[in-house]
Amino acid sequence: MSNQAAAPTSPEKKEFWRWQENTWVDESRDWRDAKILTCGIDVGSVSSQAVLVADGELYGYNSMRTGNNSPDSARNALQGVMDKCGMALEDIHFVVGTGYGRVNVPFAHKAITEIACHARGANYMGGNQVRTILDMGGQDCKAIHCDERGKVTNFLMNDKCAAGTGRGMEVISDLMQIPIGELGPRSFDVREEPEAVSSICVVFAKSEALALLKAGYTKNMVIAAYCQAMAERVVSLLERIGVEEGFFITGGIAKNPGVVKRIEKLLGIQALDTQIDSQIAGALGAALFGHTLMMKQGAAKAA
Amino acid sequence: MIANYGYKDGSGEYYISIDTDQCIDCAAGRACLGACPKQMFEIITDDYDDEVACIKEANRRTLAFDCADCKPAAGHDSLPCTDACTPGAVRHSW
Amino acid sequence: MITAGIDMGSRSIKVVLLEKISVENAPQLEFAVRKAHLMMPGELDADEAADKAFDDALADAGLSRADVGSVFATGAGRAQVKFATEGVTEMTAGAKGANYMFPAAGTVVDVGAEEGRGIKTDKDGRATDFAGNEKCAAGAGSFAEAMSRALQLSLSEFGAAALRSDKSIPMNAQCTVFAESEVVSLIHSSTPKEDIARAVLDAVASRVCAMVRRVGIEGEVVLIGGMVHNPGFVQSLKNAMAVETISLPELPEYVSALGCALIAAERLH
Numbered sequence: 001m002s003n004q005a006a007a008p009t010s011p012e013k014k015e016f017w018r019w020q021e022n023t024w025v026d027e028s029r030d031w032r033d034a035k036i037l038t039c040g041i042d043v044g045s046v047s048s049q050a051v052l053v054a055d056g057e058l059y060g061y062n063s064m065r066t067g068n069n070s071p072d073s074a075r076n077a078l079q080g081v082m083d084k085c086g087m088a089l090e091d092i093h094f095v096v097g098t099g100y101g102r103v104n105v106p107f108a109h110k111a112i113t114e115i116a117c118h119a120r121g122a123n124y125m126g127g128n129q130v131r132t133i134l135d136m137g138g139q140d141c142k143a144i145h146c147d148e149r150g151k152v153t154n155f156l157m158n159d160k161c162a163a164g165t166g167r168g169m170e171v172i173s174d175l176m177q178i179p180i181g182e183l184g185p186r187s188f189d190v191r192e193e194p195e196a197v198s199s200i201c202v203v204f205a206k207s208e209a210l211a212l213l214k215a216g217y218t219k220n221m222v223i224a225a226y227c228q229a230m231a232e233r234v235v236s237l238l239e240r241i242g243v244e245e246g247f248f249i250t251g252g253i254a255k256n257p258g259v260v261k262r263i264e265k266l267l268g269i270q271a272l273d274t275q276i277d278s279q280i281a282g283a284l285g286a287a288l289f290g291h292t293l294m295m296k297q298g299a300a301k302a303a
Numbered sequence: 304m305i306a307n308y309g310y311k312d313g314s315g316e317y318y319i320s321i322d323t324d325q326c327i328d329c330a331a332g333r334a335c336l337g338a339c340p341k342q343m344f345e346i347i348t349d350d351y352d353d354e355v356a357c358i359k360e361a362n363r364r365t366l367a368f369d370c371a372d373c374k375p376a377a378g379h380d381s382l383p384c385t386d387a388c389t390p391g392a393v394r395h396s397w
Numbered sequence: 398m399i400t401a402g403i404d405m406g407s408r409s410i411k412v413v414l415l416e417k418i419s420v421e422n423a424p425q426l427e428f429a430v431r432k433a434h435l436m437m438p439g440e441l442d443a444d445e446a447a448d449k450a451f452d453d454a455l456a457d458a459g460l461s462r463a464d465v466g467s468v469f470a471t472g473a474g475r476a477q478v479k480f481a482t483e484g485v486t487e488m489t490a491g492a493k494g495a496n497y498m499f500p501a502a503g504t505v506v507d508v509g510a511e512e513g514r515g516i517k518t519d520k521d522g523r524a525t526d527f528a529g530n531e532k533c534a535a536g537a538g539s540f541a542e543a544m545s546r547a548l549q550l551s552l553s554e555f556g557a558a559a560l561r562s563d564k565s566i567p568m569n570a571q572c573t574v575f576a577e578s579e580v581v582s583l584i585h586s587s588t589p590k591e592d593i594a595r596a597v598l599d600a601v602a603s604r605v606c607a608m609v610r611r612v613g614i615e616g617e618v619v620l621i622g623g624m625v626h627n628p629g630f631v632q633s634l635k636n637a638m639a640v641e642t643i644s645l646p647e648l649p650e651y652v653s654a655l656g657c658a659l660i661a662a663e664r665l666h
Contacts, residue, residue, distance in 0.1 A: 068585060115350070116351070152304050155304070158310045160572060161311070161571070162574035167575070167578075199532065200532055200533075201312070201532055201533050201534050202534075202573070203573045214440070240311075240396075241307070371611050372610075
């Protein structure tokens with residue numbers, strides 16, 4: 001499970017929940033020109049990301065599924081992006097670990113919570129007008145308020161319950177036998193918008209979804225009902241801290257328009273746009289924290 | 304910073320909120336540590352290098368049960384943790 | 398006179414037909430159960446299924462609807478029982494049924510497929526307080542069921558396996574969905590199935606126990622609902638509640654339906 005080539009699934013047991021892993025490097029620059037090279041590693045429960053930041057700007061990243069072993073996942077994630085640009089671990093000045101497995105990143109110089117890192121990453125990705133961040137990760141959901149510098153002012157994290165997490169989405173993808181990337185578009189391919197699945201609990205929602213199919217709903221309608229429930233769930237979490245203008249969504253679920261559009265409709269607010277992969281926000285924030293720390297150290301040395 | 308520890312599940316919403324700005328220079332001598340009968344509070348250095356109280360990791364997912372003994376159902380009309388925090392940094396959501 | 402109690406659970410429908418009797422020199426024998434009938438709804442709609450379950454129970458007992466004086470319904474789907482005279486809550490029905498079988502019952506623990514609850518009852522079988530896991534699968538039978546599937550054990554093998562374990566390993570996940578992944582990683586790390594089964598049942602028991610503690614543990618403890626059939630769970634619950642004995646009724650899944658039929662009879666006579 002820990003490397004990208006390990007997923008040739010046989011046709012009879014297709015893993016519909018599997019999402020795209022990917023690697024990117026800024027081809028227009030050469031990291032060798034950078035004065036400060038920092039790295040952020042986010043070992044989440046479901047996915048792991050490594051992000052490289054050169055002189056405070058995003059340089060490259062790699063996003064992949066977390067394996068059974070956190071240290072290996074961290075190493076593999078980083079190796080993926082370093083291989084793409086001919087970098088070695090020794091070239092990186094500072095490594096910050098974050099996410100659920102942050103204490104298990106053996107080569108990290110510091111660990112910072114994912115709350116602080118997500119706020120910092122979102123501030124970079126969405127710009128300094130970002131005030132409210134919703135992060136829907138694989139096994140948790142975070143609602144964060146931050147100031148114009150990306151410093152957290154209010155937060156909550158729900159990692160107790162699968163409702164409103166990526167895992168909840170994977171369950172429905174598996175149940176419907178439809179690849180996870182298709183759920184969003186399919187949820188809009190309905191004649192009329194059905195009511196949301198009423199159960200909050202994913203286990204009960206699953207039986208409810210089956211009952212809806214039995215009652216004659218099309219698969220797309222069930223998916224729509226489920227996406228709506230998902231949106232209602234995260235909005236109810238957001239309501240605890242409130243929503244301010246400058247709304248930004250990170251995490252895997254940001255890639256599912258079926259949920260994003262419904263959240264926007266419920267809140268009556270548009271999420272800010274970004275060209276950067278929404279799943280890397282935490283690791284990006286970690287790398288940016290690393291950059292700030294290096295700058296401080298440099299300033300201290302120079303003084 | 305307002306730190307909300309806890310969760311919301313099918314049965315309800317359970318959060319203990321700590322206003323870290325009021326917590327940094329605690330005027331109550333960290334009384335929350337001793338006040339909670341389950342010792343759920345601890346002092347940490349947060350990501351912005353401030354020393355503040357938080358709810359222990361192990362309790363964050365089980366608050367509904369952990370706090371049950373201090374709730375009105377158990378005969379209390381006020382909570383030991385919020386009473387102990389005289390600056391008013393600790394709040395309970397349910 | 399015959400009265401009926403119908404318990405429309407999330408997975409199955411339970412029907413109890415109760416006859417008021419009088420036996421000379423044995424005034425305590427007030428009622429006789431004519432039929433206890435269980436049905437899984439399968440493809441049927443809930444209201445059709447309720448009709449069918451009731452008719453099947455009557456047919457088995459050689460009775461017709463005209464023989465029944467009053468029908469009370471309980472359970473999550475009690476509103477679907479269109480022919481019911483009245484509906485009562487699961488707490489009311491559970492307390493009544495448990496009290497009838499164990500007159501000294503003070504604390505009734507009801508763990509079914511999708512719901513778990515603790516009920517405090519007085520000596521007349523009236524529920525005075527309760528706490529439940531409403532709308533969350535953790536703390537109910539479906540949690541154990543999902544985990545037994547992950548372990549590829551039948552529910553009865555699962556309960557028996559847990560009893561063979563002498564190790565108590567804690568489970569971190571609170572949510573059923575997350576617990577499934579945790580069980581899978583325990584399997585991968587070659588943890589014996591027995592120990593995993595016990596960990597799962599300990600987890601359900603600790604959640605159920607926390608609910609029961611909210612109402613307080615007093616008097617005889619009675620466990621009702623389908624989880625009575627799982628001896629591993631009964632043991633875990635005893636440990637969690639720190640009690641010597643838990644009274645287990647025969648036909649535990651019918652206790653609420655029985656309670657319902659008893660209440661119907663009381664109102665009628």
